[in-house]
Amino acid sequence: MTPAEVLDALPLPAALIGADQRIAAINASFAALIGTDTTGWHYVKALRQPAVIEAIEQVLATGKPAKASYQGGSLGRETTFEAHVKQAGDAALLTLIDHTDAEVAGKMRRDFVANVSHELRTPLTALTGFIETLRGAARNDEDARDRFLGIMGQEAERMTRLVDELMALSRLEETERRKPATLVNLCDIITAASQGLSIIGQNAAVDLIFDLPDAPVTVAGDSAQLQQVIMNLVENAIKYGGSGGRVIVTLHPISALKALRGKGAAITVHDFGDGIADHQIARLTERFYRVDNHRSREVGGTGLGLAIVKHIVNRHRGRLQIASALGAGTTVTVLLPAD
Ligand SMILES: Nc1ncnc2c1ncn2[C@@H]1O[C@H](COP(=O)(O)OP(=O)(O)OP(=O)(O)O)[C@@H](O)[C@H]1O
Numbered sequence: 001m002t003p004a005e006v007l008d009a010l011p012l013p014a015a016l017i018g019a020d021q022r023i024a025a026i027n028a029s030f031a032a033l034i035g036t037d038t039t040g041w042h043y044v045k046a047l048r049q050p051a052v053i054e055a056i057e058q059v060l061a062t063g064k065p066a067k068a069s070y071q072g073g074s075l076g077r078e079t080t081f082e083a084h085v086k087q088a089g090d091a092a093l094l095t096l097i098d099h100t101d102a103e104v105a106g107k108m109r110r111d112f113v114a115n116v117s118h119e120l121r122t123p124l125t126a127l128t129g130f131i132e133t134l135r136g137a138a139r140n141d142e143d144a145r146d147r148f149l150g151i152m153g154q155e156a157e158r159m160t161r162l163v164d165e166l167m168a169l170s171r172l173e174e175t176e177r178r179k180p181a182t183l184v185n186l187c188d189i190i191t192a193a194s195q196g197l198s199i200i201g202q203n204a205a206v207d208l209i210f211d212l213p214d215a216p217v218t219v220a221g222d223s224a225q226l227q228q229v230i231m232n233l234v235e236n237a238i239k240y241g242g243s244g245g246r247v248i249v250t251l252h253p254i255s256a257l258k259a260l261r262g263k264g265a266a267i268t269v270h271d272f273g274d275g276i277a278d279h280q281i282a283r284l285t286e287r288f289y290r291v292d293n294h295r296s297r298e299v300g301g302t303g304l305g306l307a308i309v310k311h312i313v314n315r316h317r318g319r320l321q322i323a324s325a326l327g328a329g330t331t332v333t334v335l336l337p338a339d
């Protein structure tokens with residue numbers, strides 16, 4: 001049995017560096033990562049990255065184990081490895097553990113925290129500013145006080161909404177793997193959601209039209225979550241597509257659909273507003289993504305509504321489709337499997 005054969009049995013890229021500072025053996029995944037067979041090379045020439053070279057130097061000199069980060073860039077994909085170097089006889093054994101997923105997850109977490117902080121900072125800055133003004137310059141100005149309190153109320157509402165949506169998202173992440181089991185009638189769910197929505201429609205001078213079949217349309221679903229889907233989609237249609245004057249919500253049973261692998265139902269929310277550019281459609285379900293950042297924020301959006309919709313649809317094993325044409329309007333379709 002040769003050292004290379006032992007290394008080949010390891011599930012990680014690995015190399016053995018001899019006391020003579022030359023690479024005594026490598027395994028196939030190490031060769032694939034480096035791109036060539038470096039057996040016999042001086043390790044400095046084979047590895048080229050100061051942190052790893054230093055770690056090997058230390059192990060060869062002192063026998064104490066060392067760790068370092070190693071960047072691999074294979075096939076256009078940036079990969080980050082944790083390089084572990086340990087003494088093996090009078091040689092040093094280098095193994096590389098792929099840490100890319102952990103790095104990506106870490107970055108997502110940092111981005112998420114940065115986004116949340118940013119979203120909270122804006123209303124907080126406004127609140128602090130107004131409190132300051134009310135204590136000082138506007139202390140005896142009744143009109144200003146009323147106006148400022150109005151704005152402060154709105155900003156507080158924005159923060160409440162953000163926190164509610166974040167909590168909804170984290171609850172959803174917990175339940176996403178469990179597909180709902182109870183049968184629900186989508187006609188009832190849409191009718192229930194329509195009550196609160198009609199007020200929003202009236203305030204925005206948008207005609208809300210619900211085109212529902214008479215017969216029940218049943219799917220296996222979570223009724224509160226599906227109501228949330230309707231609310232978020234129709235609210236968006238009113239807020240961003242309201243210039244078209246009307247929003248149509250339809251519900252159809254589907255007898256066979258490839259995307260659902262069988263029977264199901266389709267809910268569509270159709271508006272006649274400005275529409276969304278093609279390149280932005282794919283990003284709409286990202287957390288905190290807004291098309292027109294300033295305008296969306298003005299109408300109260302935090303960019304979480306569609307991320308929530310996406311999670312709920314995923315939990316139901318359904319599909320979310322967004323079609324839009326600039327100037328003509330947007331159609332969002334939710335396909336849900338019957339069971
Ligand atoms: N029907 C639509 N027409 C045009 N743009 C839309 C439509 N629906 C969504 N958008 C765009 O997509 C963005 C993301 O929507 P989403 O519902 O996720 O967030 P939001 O409405 O900004 O905030 P939230 O729903 O969390 O209050 C919106 O900011 C808006 O720019």
Ligand SMILES: [Mg+2]
Nearest residue numbers: 236301305306
């Ligand atoms: Mg929204």
